[in-house]
Amino acid sequence: xxxxxxxxxxxxxxxxxxxxxxxxxxxxxxxxxxxxxxxxxxxxxxxxxxxxxxxxxxxxxxxxxxxxxxxxxxxxxxxxxxxxxxxxxxxxxxxxxxxxxxxxxxxxxxxxxxxxxxxxxxxxxxxxxxxxxxxxxxxxxxxxxxxxxxxxxxxxxxxxx
Amino acid sequence: xxxxxxxxxxxxxxxxxxxxxxxxxxxxxxxxxxxxxxxxxxxxxxxxxxxxxxxxxxxxxxxxxxxxxxxxxxxxxxxxxxxxxxxxxxxxxxxxxxxxxxxxxxxxxxxxxxxxxxxxxxxxxxxxxxxxxxxxxxxxxxxxxxxxxxxxxxxxxxxxxxxxxxxxxxxxxxxxxxxxxxxxxxxxxxxxxxxxxxxxxxxxxxxxxxxxxxxxxxxxxxxxxxxxxxxxxxxxxxxxxxxxxxxxxxxxxxxxxxxxxxxxxxxxxxxxxxxxxxxxxxxxxxxxxxxxxxxxxxxxxxxxxxxxxxxxxxxxxxxxxxxxxxxxxxxxxxxxxxxxxxxxxxxxxxxxxxxxxxxxxxxxxxxxxxxxxxxxxxxxxxxxxxxxxxxxxxxxxxxxxxxxxxxxxxxxxxxxxxxxxxxxxxxxxxxxxxxxxxxxxxxxxxxxxxxxxxxxxxxxxxxxxxxxxxxxxxxxxxxxxxxxxxxxxxxxxxxxxxxxxxxxxxxxxxxxxxxxxxxxxxxxxxxxxxxxxxxxxxxxxxxxxxxxxxxxxxxxxxxxxxxxxxxxxxxxxxxxxxxxxxxxxxxxxxxxxxxxxxxxxxxxxxxxxxxxxxxxxxxxxxxxx
Numbered sequence: 001x002x003x004x005x006x007x008x009x010x011x012x013x014x015x016x017x018x019x020x021x022x023x024x025x026x027x028x029x030x031x032x033x034x035x036x037x038x039x040x041x042x043x044x045x046x047x048x049x050x051x052x053x054x055x056x057x058x059x060x061x062x063x064x065x066x067x068x069x070x071x072x073x074x075x076x077x078x079x080x081x082x083x084x085x086x087x088x089x090x091x092x093x094x095x096x097x098x099x100x101x102x103x104x105x106x107x108x109x110x111x112x113x114x115x116x117x118x119x120x121x122x123x124x125x126x127x128x129x130x131x132x133x134x135x136x137x138x139x140x141x142x143x144x145x146x147x148x149x150x151x152x153x154x155x156x157x158x159x160x161x
Numbered sequence: 162x163x164x165x166x167x168x169x170x171x172x173x174x175x176x177x178x179x180x181x182x183x184x185x186x187x188x189x190x191x192x193x194x195x196x197x198x199x200x201x202x203x204x205x206x207x208x209x210x211x212x213x214x215x216x217x218x219x220x221x222x223x224x225x226x227x228x229x230x231x232x233x234x235x236x237x238x239x240x241x242x243x244x245x246x247x248x249x250x251x252x253x254x255x256x257x258x259x260x261x262x263x264x265x266x267x268x269x270x271x272x273x274x275x276x277x278x279x280x281x282x283x284x285x286x287x288x289x290x291x292x293x294x295x296x297x298x299x300x301x302x303x304x305x306x307x308x309x310x311x312x313x314x315x316x317x318x319x320x321x322x323x324x325x326x327x328x329x330x331x332x333x334x335x336x337x338x339x340x341x342x343x344x345x346x347x348x349x350x351x352x353x354x355x356x357x358x359x360x361x362x363x364x365x366x367x368x369x370x371x372x373x374x375x376x377x378x379x380x381x382x383x384x385x386x387x388x389x390x391x392x393x394x395x396x397x398x399x400x401x402x403x404x405x406x407x408x409x410x411x412x413x414x415x416x417x418x419x420x421x422x423x424x425x426x427x428x429x430x431x432x433x434x435x436x437x438x439x440x441x442x443x444x445x446x447x448x449x450x451x452x453x454x455x456x457x458x459x460x461x462x463x464x465x466x467x468x469x470x471x472x473x474x475x476x477x478x479x480x481x482x483x484x485x486x487x488x489x490x491x492x493x494x495x496x497x498x499x500x501x502x503x504x505x506x507x508x509x510x511x512x513x514x515x516x517x518x519x520x521x522x523x524x525x526x527x528x529x530x531x532x533x534x535x536x537x538x539x540x541x542x543x544x545x546x547x548x549x550x551x552x553x554x555x556x557x558x559x560x561x562x563x564x565x566x567x568x569x570x571x572x573x574x575x576x577x578x579x580x581x582x583x584x585x586x587x588x589x590x591x592x593x594x595x596x597x598x599x600x601x602x603x604x605x606x607x608x609x610x611x612x613x614x615x616x617x618x619x620x621x622x623x624x625x626x627x628x629x630x631x632x633x634x635x636x637x638x639x640x641x642x643x644x645x646x647x648x649x650x651x652x653x654x655x656x657x658x659x660x661x662x663x664x665x666x667x668x669x670x671x672x673x674x675x676x677x678x679x680x681x682x683x684x685x686x687x688x689x690x691x692x693x694x695x696x697x698x699x700x701x702x703x704x705x706x707x708x709x710x711x712x713x714x715x716x717x718x719x720x721x722x723x724x725x726x727x728x729x730x731x732x733x734x735x736x737x738x739x740x741x742x743x744x745x746x747x748x749x750x751x752x753x754x755x756x757x758x759x760x761x762x763x764x765x766x767x768x769x770x771x772x773x774x775x776x777x778x779x780x781x782x783x784x785x786x
Contacts, residue, residue, distance in 0.1 A: 023477035024460050028419070055478075062479040062636075064461030065419055081381030082579065082612050083538035085626050091765050095742050119463060119630065120381035121420055123197050124536060125234035125544035134422070136200030142742055142767060 002040065008033035009044040020049045023059055027066060036067040064118070074113035074152055078104075078130045078145075081120030087127040088142075093117065095142035096149065112152060165439030167447035169325045172316055179317035186224040188264065189243040190214075191305055192252075195230025195391050196423050198237035202253065203227075206238045209254035213261050223264070229309035229392020229427070232301065232546030233292055236275065241287055241305065248287035249273040278542035278564035292543045295562035299524075299532045300508045301548045304392040309427050312434040315395040321440055323514035327403045328448045331514075336407040337363060340510065342518035344530030349375055349466070349503030350581065350607045350683070352529070352596040358500060361490035362408045365498035370410040373494065373501040374401050375471060376417035376424070379463040380579035381630065382610035385534040385546050386504035390417065390424035393508065394431035398454065400507030402441065403514065405452040408500055413454045416471055419461060429456055463580075463634035467682050468493075468501050470636070481636045482682035503608070505534060525551035529595035533606070537563050539613035540570060547611075556590040559613055570615040574698065578607025580627045580634075581687030583694025584614070603694040605687070619716035620699040621706055624692045625653040631688035642685030645676035649692060657717040661707035670696065715779050718764045722779070728754035730776035740771035 012029035016022035026049070030041050037060055046053040060066045078096070080089055093104070096115060100108050107114040113132075123129045126138025130145060137148060166172060183189075192198075192207045207227050214220040231239055236250040240260065247269055249260065256273060263270045274283040275290050284290045298304070307314035315321070327336050341356025362370060374397060378386040389397060397415075405413050417425055432454050435441040443451045457475050464470045470480035472494050493499020509531060513521045522530050529551040535558060538544045542564035549558060555575055559565070566572055574584040583604035585592075592598050596606050614623065628650040637643045649672050652665050673689035680686045696703065705711045712720040726737070731754035738746040738755060745762040748755030754776075757768070769777045 019477075021475075021477045024474065025458065028458070028460065058479050059477070062462060062481075063459075066460060082576065082610065082626070083382045083544075085381075086539045086612060086614065086618060086623075091767065094763075094765065098742065118420060118461070119379065119634070120383075122378065122384035122387040122418075123200060123234065124382055124384055124538040126197055126200055126237075127538060127544075129200070136196065138197070138200045142765075143740070 005034065005038060005041045006044060009041050009048060013045065013048045018049060020051050020055075023049065023051075023056065024063065027056075027060060031066060035071050036069055038068070064116075067114075070107070070111075072107040072111045072114040074133050075116065076113050076130060076132050076149065077116045077118045077121070079119075079121045079123070079128065080117045081124060081127075083124035083127040084120075084129055089128040089140075092128055092130075092140055092142050092145045095146055099146050100149065113149065165437075165444075165447075166321075167439075168329055169322065172321055172325055175313055175316045176319070179313050183224065183317075185221075187222045188245070189224040189226055190260075190264075191226045191228045191241045191243060193229075193231045193237060193239040193305065194227040195234065195237075195388065196421070197230060197234025198239060199423070201237045201251070203238035205254045206240065206252050206257065209257040210261070213257050217261065217265075219261070219265070226308050228305045228307065230388040230546075231305040231392070232388055232548075233543070234546075235544040239305075240273075246286045246288055248275055248284075248290060248293075250275050291564050292545060292547075292562055295557060296548050297524075297532055297550050298548045299512060300389070300396075300505060300534060301392075301546070303396065304388065307393065309392050309394055310430050312395060312431070312438060315393070319515060320395055320511075321399055321435075323511035324399050324402050324406075324440065325446055326514055327406050328446050328450055333363060333407045333409065336403065336514070339518045340407070340513060343513045343521040344518075344525070345506065345509055345513060345521065346529060346596065347503060348505035348509070348533065348608070350380075350578070350605070352606060355502065355506055358490065358502070359404065359407050361488070362498050362500040365490055367498050369495075369497045370408055371494045371497055371499040372401060372404045372408060372410040372413045373471070373475070373499060374413070374415040374504060374507055375466065375468075375501050376415055376421075376428075376504045377459050377466045377471060378418060378421075378504070378608065379466045379634075380581075380608045380610050382538055382576075382579055382612050383536050383608040385536055385609055387421050387424050388546055389504050389508050389534075390421065391427055394424075394427045395435070396508045396511055397504050398428070398431050398435060398441070400502075400510035401454065402445070402452055403510050404500060404502060404507065406450055408498075410500070411451055411453065413452055414457055414475055414494070415454065416457045416459060416465075416475055419458045425456065425458060432456065462636075463630075464636045464682070464684050467684060470682070471501065472499065479636070481638045482684070484681060505609075526593060526595045528597050533594075533609055535609045535611045537611050537613070539576075539611075540567055540615040540618065541565070541613040542567060551595045552593040554591050554593055555585055555611075558594075558611060559590070563613065566613075566615055570617065572613070573616055573618060574614045574620070576604075576612040576614060576623065576691070577610065578605035578690075579610045580631050581605060581683065581690055582607045582610070583690045584620070584623070584698060586698040603690070603697055605690070617714055617716070619657075619712050619714040620695045620702045621653060621657055621712075622714075622716050624695045625650065625657055627691040628653060628688065631684060635684060635688075639679075639681040639685060641676045641679040642681065642688065645672055645680075646685070646688050648672055649676070649689065653692070656703065656706050657712070658719045659706065659710045659717070661703075663704075663707055665707065666696065666700070666703060715766065715769075721764050721766075723759050723762055723764060724757055724766070724768060724777050724779060726755050726757055727776045727778055730774050731755055732774050732776070734773065736771040736773065737768035737777060740767040742767060 465480040474480035733753035
């Protein structure tokens, strides 16, 4: 794992000119590689860019997109924007929570998927909406959302997002 | 595409080539491939058309075009047949063969035509559908008309002609004068006059200047910027290049949300194609103007829509706003004078230069010019993007273009301007919408989100929803925003749990005013608006929660005793049992009545939604007695 982390950080820094102004892009590239941003990756990034670790940690914890914890094989992003809220996305969140025993930001015990909530996916006319591994699912009901996730257990491999 | 263009003559030549090529086709099939339509299978439908046309040898007479977002995402995937202007909705790949067969016979496929939400009649032509007929599409004129990944397509609709004018025929001061005279105001929220903003940056001291396109469309419920970037990325890019020319900037940035992957792709493609044509980079259109355009993706932070936070985010830092002044026009990106405009604002710039400030100033109201794109969502028949002249009424948007409310439901309010905005009640439906009128009534234009709420929406919950959002998105730098919003949220939380006190209402107002007047940036200054405006128009709902321990809309769970089934009305159709996520409902199909077990019921209300006979009543859980 240590080698994998070092490679991911080195790759990301090289692609983005090792420029601290590109820190957000570098961290995204690291997360794309590793699925999350472990502490060691943060430390190495700071060293490679010649900036304090605190600045890297500050950025990682500021933006919603970054995760410091390992994530599931699939990434579910359930929209909780206004249109989705009014259309019942809160009940869908609860239904998924009940069925899979998972709360926003958490990963299921079997690491099947990570449940993330997002403020708006910009697909409001399809509310309620979720994005599973980059694929949009609209006009959801509690039952359809749960069913789509249940179908994941069939062993389909996820796409890291 | 390595031919660098030098001026209007070459742009016109491309335009004529595209028009001539298009004239070889008898018909065009446009399939929407925006994010919304893709979610419903737009890509598969496009592929099915390609296969079908090739199979029948029609690919030389019928052109197939994958367009960007057409704004009527709810009905996607959308297919339009040109030049007939026939609109098909919710098309599946299986429908494709019969659409093509009908096309060959010169007929329509009736069951795929749109049904009017009010008259329930099938409408043949797109221009006659309620949704499109009530609009005046100026900024959106090309959405659905061009392939967003083709720069030639954009040029064929006079694309980059305005840039050519700006580069070869106009001095920077003349451009700014033209924009000022047009009356264009910022579409991102505050409505600051664009010409004035450009003037500040142009006049600021400093050799290095920057222009930024703010595509961090964070307001939940607003998606016009996504649509514009997906469908006409070149229009936004052209506006940005004209801005760079007007203010003397050699570097331009587009800061776009990571949540919009398709928009990011299209913008990147647009920039690289424009570079090949010499429209971006060194010596634009053979002049001495040089502008490099960079894309920066965000990483999910609502506050980065605020100018100073956005600048820090581009610099690779935490996006925490700083006090203004100095304004970005004086000290912005890397400490240099910087101008930031919203996507929709920039998309308005090319038409203004092409058709003139007088034309533009002729649209709209006294103080607000041009058209505005609203994203209409919520409990209204038609959901989608609606472009209307400033000064149109909310009634026009909701009841004409939007097709009114869902059957059996009553309009309660429209929430405008997202987490920074407020709600507009039924009594104000006829007020002409512009920046000033909305402010006067306690809402704001914001980025143009219109969320329609009906009798099934609890206004206290709506206010709580927005505060929960702003509390979560507060960057934490200043105390009033970090702590004040949280304190207000706690009060609302208690009220929705049925533990509110009457003295909470004056306390909420007091806190709201404090947070408004003392927060550092727009996020905190406007966060209390949803609370203040719901208190202003729907105080009775707050009182019902506090004094009567009742949620009139039946949303707040703690205030719903539970559900019971009326044995007289129950038809034993089994729908409620299927819908219940907790397994609280028992019964046998065909043998009414069904029963709800109060100890198992989670009070989600799914059974009420599922019941077609209104047999499920609110009240103590269990059986009706």
